[in-house]
Amino acid sequence: MEISKNINKIVDxxxxxxxxxxxxxxxxxxxxxxxxCPILLALVYLTKCFKEFGISLIxxxxxxxxxxxxxxxxxxxxxxxxxxxxxxxMNRSTISDKYQILxxxxxxxxxxIIVYKLxxxxxxxxxTKLANELYDELKLSTSYDLKxxxxxxxxxxxxxxxxxxxxxxxxxSLKIIRNYLAYKKIGKDMVALRDIRLDKKDFSTIxxxxxxxxxxxxxxxxxxxxxxxxxxxxxxxxxxxxxxGVYDYMLSxxxxxxxxxxxxxxxxxxxxxxxxxxxxxxFADIFMDIRNKxxxxxxxx
Numbered sequence: 001m002e003i004s005k006n007i008n009k010i011v012d013x014x015x016x017x018x019x020x021x022x023x024x025x026x027x028x029x030x031x032x033x034x035x036x037c038p039i040l041l042a043l044v045y046l047t048k049c050f051k052e053f054g055i056s057l058i059x060x061x062x063x064x065x066x067x068x069x070x071x072x073x074x075x076x077x078x079x080x081x082x083x084x085x086x087x088x089x090m091n092r093s094t095i096s097d098k099y100q101i102l103x104x105x106x107x108x109x110x111x112x113i114i115v116y117k118l119x120x121x122x123x124x125x126x127x128t129k130l131a132n133e134l135y136d137e138l139k140l141s142t143s144y145d146l147k148x149x150x151x152x153x154x155x156x157x158x159x160x161x162x163x164x165x166x167x168x169x170x171x172x173s174l175k176i177i178r179n180y181l182a183y184k185k186i187g188k189d190m191v192a193l194r195d196i197r198l199d200k201k202d203f204s205t206i207x208x209x210x211x212x213x214x215x216x217x218x219x220x221x222x223x224x225x226x227x228x229x230x231x232x233x234x235x236x237x238x239x240x241x242x243x244x245g246v247y248d249y250m251l252s253x254x255x256x257x258x259x260x261x262x263x264x265x266x267x268x269x270x271x272x273x274x275x276x277x278x279x280x281x282x283f284a285d286i287f288m289d290i291r292n293k294x295x296x297x298x299x300x301x
Contacts, residue, residue, distance in 0.1 A: 034076065039173050041084035046091055046181060053088075057081065075122075079115050083108055087177060097174075097190045098202075104170035109163040116162060127155045149225070156226040160233035167241060194248040195291070198238070203286045206235060236279055243282025249291050 045053035086107050090100045120126065131152040138146055171193055181187025198206075210231045217227050251263060267274050284290065 034080075035169055035173070037080045038083035038087060039176055041080065042087035042091070042177055043180060045084075045088050046177065047184060047186065075115055075119055079111050082111055087173060090174060091177060091181070091187065098196045100174055101167075101171050101196070102202075104174060105163070105167045108170055109159075109166040112162045112166060113159045116158060127152055130155050153225055153229055156223070157229060157233060160230040160237070163230075163234050164237040167237060171241075194245045194252065196245060197289070197291060198242045198282075198286050199289075200286060206238060210235060239279045239282035240275060241278075241282070242285060243278030243280065246281050246285045246290050247278060 041053065041057065086104055090104055093100065095103075131148060131154075134155075135146070135148050135151050138151075175190050175193060178187060178190040182189035214227050214231060218224060247267075248264075281290065
């Protein structure tokens with residue numbers, strides 16, 4: 001009986017390690033598959049213990065060394081390990097759901113931006129080189145003269161784009177983990193994402209942090225236009241997601257001929273139109289608490 005239990009444990013470790021290795025093998029730029037690995041590792045620790053987590057990770061590393069190039073160890077496996085530890089720490093902490101998402105967003109953004117930058121250096125690429133190559137191609141294929149500095153600014157937006165994806169990933173990943181733990185009755189589920197809102201204190205913190213980052217990054221020699229465009233993009237993204245939460249809350253509170261899913265389908269299809277609306281109501285909600293007004297309009301206090 002004891003031998004059977006040990007064999008089952010070994011099979012479990014190998015299975016988890018193999019799943020992570022397979023995800024890394026088939027990811028090949030697929031962000032969704034890559035993003036699954038930290039969630040799996042975090043769930044191993046939270047549902048089992050540190051021993052299972054460590055053995056599963058070692059199994060994955062051994063299999064990766066056998067089947068994958070060494071570059072994956074640094075550019076894939078290290079970020080996966082760090083992000084999984086972050087998810088574990090957030091789920092073990094007692095801080096509010098909103099700040100768990102905020103902290104995860106900041107740390108994951110930093111990890112992925114550093115990894116992306118290192119990957120660019122390893123490949124011998126930089127913003128200026130990429131911008132010059134695209135500029136030359138545009139000159140050959142079109143008569144429209146798009147200035148080189150504009151193209152550089154677009155390429156320089158990669159930190160803001162990574163940060164925006166990290167915000168979405170942090171919220172969804174923590175929700176999945178907490179939901180699974182609640183299903184297993186070993187933890188409490190996270191509040192609905194639509195109920196998480198930015199308040200005036202959060203907004204002030206974002207503004208102050210943006211100003212501090214601006215001067216720090218500028219001191220490091222980064223061009224002023226790069227810093228401003230990235231910070232503006234990130235701030236607008238945060239307001240956008242806050243506005244989407246308000247919109248989803250309003251949909252959940254009222255009856256409509258169209259289902260919420262169908263309404264969100266049209267939002268996604270015409271997202272470029274709705275994006276401005278979401279930013280506006282996201283900003284307004286900081287000062288007006290639109291969700292609270294909606295509750296009162298339906299007779300709740």
